[in-house]
Amino acid sequence: MLSHNGINIFILFLLHTLMPSNFVLTISNRDISSLREKVVSMFYHSYNGYMKYAYPYDELKPLTCTGHDTWGSYSLTLIDALDTLLVIGNQTEFVRVASALVKTLDFDRDINVSVFETNIRVVGGLLSAHLLSGRVGFQLDDNWPCDGPLLNLAFDVAERLLPAFDTNTGMPYGTVNLRYGVPEGETSITCTAGVGTFILEFGTLSRLTGDQRFEDAALRALNGLWKAKSDLGLVGNHIDVQTSKWTAQDSGIGPGIDSYFEYLLKGAILFDSPWLLEMFRELYKSIVVYNKVDDWYIWSNMFKGKYSMTTFHSLDAYWPGLQTLHGDVANASRTLKNYYSVWRKFGFTPEFLQIAHGLPIKGRESYPLRPELIESTMYLYQATKDPYFLEMGREILHSIETSCKTKCGYATVKNIITHELDDKMESFFLAETTKYLYLLFDANNFLHGESDPADNDLKCKMHSQGYIFNTEAHPIDIGALKCCHTKRIKEFETKVTPLPLTCKTRNFDARLSFGENFIED
Numbered sequence: 001m002l003s004h005n006g007i008n009i010f011i012l013f014l015l016h017t018l019m020p021s022n023f024v025l026t027i028s029n030r031d032i033s034s035l036r037e038k039v040v041s042m043f044y045h046s047y048n049g050y051m052k053y054a055y056p057y058d059e060l061k062p063l064t065c066t067g068h069d070t071w072g073s074y075s076l077t078l079i080d081a082l083d084t085l086l087v088i089g090n091q092t093e094f095v096r097v098a099s100a101l102v103k104t105l106d107f108d109r110d111i112n113v114s115v116f117e118t119n120i121r122v123v124g125g126l127l128s129a130h131l132l133s134g135r136v137g138f139q140l141d142d143n144w145p146c147d148g149p150l151l152n153l154a155f156d157v158a159e160r161l162l163p164a165f166d167t168n169t170g171m172p173y174g175t176v177n178l179r180y181g182v183p184e185g186e187t188s189i190t191c192t193a194g195v196g197t198f199i200l201e202f203g204t205l206s207r208l209t210g211d212q213r214f215e216d217a218a219l220r221a222l223n224g225l226w227k228a229k230s231d232l233g234l235v236g237n238h239i240d241v242q243t244s245k246w247t248a249q250d251s252g253i254g255p256g257i258d259s260y261f262e263y264l265l266k267g268a269i270l271f272d273s274p275w276l277l278e279m280f281r282e283l284y285k286s287i288v289v290y291n292k293v294d295d296w297y298i299w300s301n302m303f304k305g306k307y308s309m310t311t312f313h314s315l316d317a318y319w320p321g322l323q324t325l326h327g328d329v330a331n332a333s334r335t336l337k338n339y340y341s342v343w344r345k346f347g348f349t350p351e352f353l354q355i356a357h358g359l360p361i362k363g364r365e366s367y368p369l370r371p372e373l374i375e376s377t378m379y380l381y382q383a384t385k386d387p388y389f390l391e392m393g394r395e396i397l398h399s400i401e402t403s404c405k406t407k408c409g410y411a412t413v414k415n416i417i418t419h420e421l422d423d424k425m426e427s428f429f430l431a432e433t434t435k436y437l438y439l440l441f442d443a444n445n446f447l448h449g450e451s452d453p454a455d456n457d458l459k460c461k462m463h464s465q466g467y468i469f470n471t472e473a474h475p476i477d478i479g480a481l482k483c484c485h486t487k488r489i490k491e492f493e494t495k496v497t498p499l500p501l502t503c504k505t506r507n508f509d510a511r512l513s514f515g516e517n518f519i520e521d
């Protein structure tokens, strides 16, 4: 029994009741390579199923083996899967489909799309494919990686998202029409993640192209959220982007907020930004005080700090990975083990779980092939090399393979208790779930490694400082950004020469536009 803020909650659902005490850790190199092969087969089964039955629609319906448009109508699954082809080493297929996309993609369309989803899946997918395309010599011109056909596509679609940011606070609307801007009568209420999940893609675009509008828009949105946080240092779930009024005041690490925290920390690393790091650390401190209980994270009211919902969500499972990136490996490991205990109990994690009873909430029993648990497992394995995390990955892979595979793909679990399936395969299955599984079992992958000599022939020193994954698992090459940024600044010599490069430049600009809200480094 825990006592916190005068509220007692019972956490009956403890780790050791579920974890066998003699968990045997034997996993040989041969096992690992066979697990890797299984992931590759999983990828091809669903990729080929998508190409055969669903392309050019957004997503595959894996039970009826047909396609349908979901988040746009721009072959979303293929855009999302592009970089995974290179991660698993299929260069010819990458070149074939990337060429096809460059010829056929057209974002000048009268469709209403989610600003958030389009950014993380489409802008992120295209940017990452662009930055990795040097590995296969795909349509490179003299100016690559600061130019290129995939980058042009990312630029085109991102530019169509910009009208959403034209609000009183700089925080964006949730929906935009790709041709006409924000639709008439569109609600001004957006979730926190829908405001704070742009800096990785938009900052990358600005650094590569020299067009500051993207990075500036993302920073203004982050500044809007920062100003709106409560005196307890917490942010809520939904906010009115015209008035900064919180319309949902539940504060936690999960759905509706999650990738805001992720982008502060990852943005701090990608752009070397003390301001982003400072914001992350401040918010993290409050989370530990108001949301953390026995290495679980629950919801509390952002103004009163009182617990509101004691639930766990599949999406929460990104958090230990983020903690690992921050260096808090021991805490991350304990939390991941809690989450994994849920997986072991049901074979999957549900969208909502009542922690005290250890049961999913009615109507929220599904598992849509989400990657977050495996993502954190990959980070923790990379950080510790503890084979326990390989065992976890093996279990997760086994569940999906056993329960979700269909004739033409892998299907969402509609109910984690009955294992009944749903006719859906979200594009993130190929962008994230299969990619993180593969990376867990591929310790020598170039995405984990140090500089690759093959890349040093390229003009910019690609691959020299590692990668940062966006929230859709699209890797961004840190070295490439620095190279183009320097180059772009040289192009505008007269304007910016006196300022130091990278983060300092940005912080200087930020200070000008943010006034007293800017935090000194």
Ligand SMILES: *[C@@H]1O[C@H](CO)[C@@H](O)[C@H](O)[C@H]1NC(C)=O
Binding pocket: 044, 047, 048, 089, 090, 091, 092, 093
């Ligand atoms: C690449 O993917 C295509 C399409 O699935 C397949 O036909 C081809 O054999 C793959 N190539 C390699 C090297 O795996």
Ligand SMILES: *[C@@H]1O[C@H](CO)[C@@H](O)[C@H](O)[C@H]1NC(C)=O
Binding pocket: 110, 111, 112, 177, 183, 184, 185, 186
């Ligand atoms: C986009 O949303 C607006 C406002 O809801 C609506 O009037 C319009 O018909 C929608 N456009 C499309 C293509 O669905």
Ligand SMILES: CC(=O)N[C@H]1CO[C@H](CO)[C@@H](O)[C@@H]1O
Binding pocket: 288, 328, 331
């Ligand atoms: C950030 C965080 O959660 N830190 C905690 C990690 O674990 C130690 C030991 O339990 C705590 O003292 C820290 O507060």
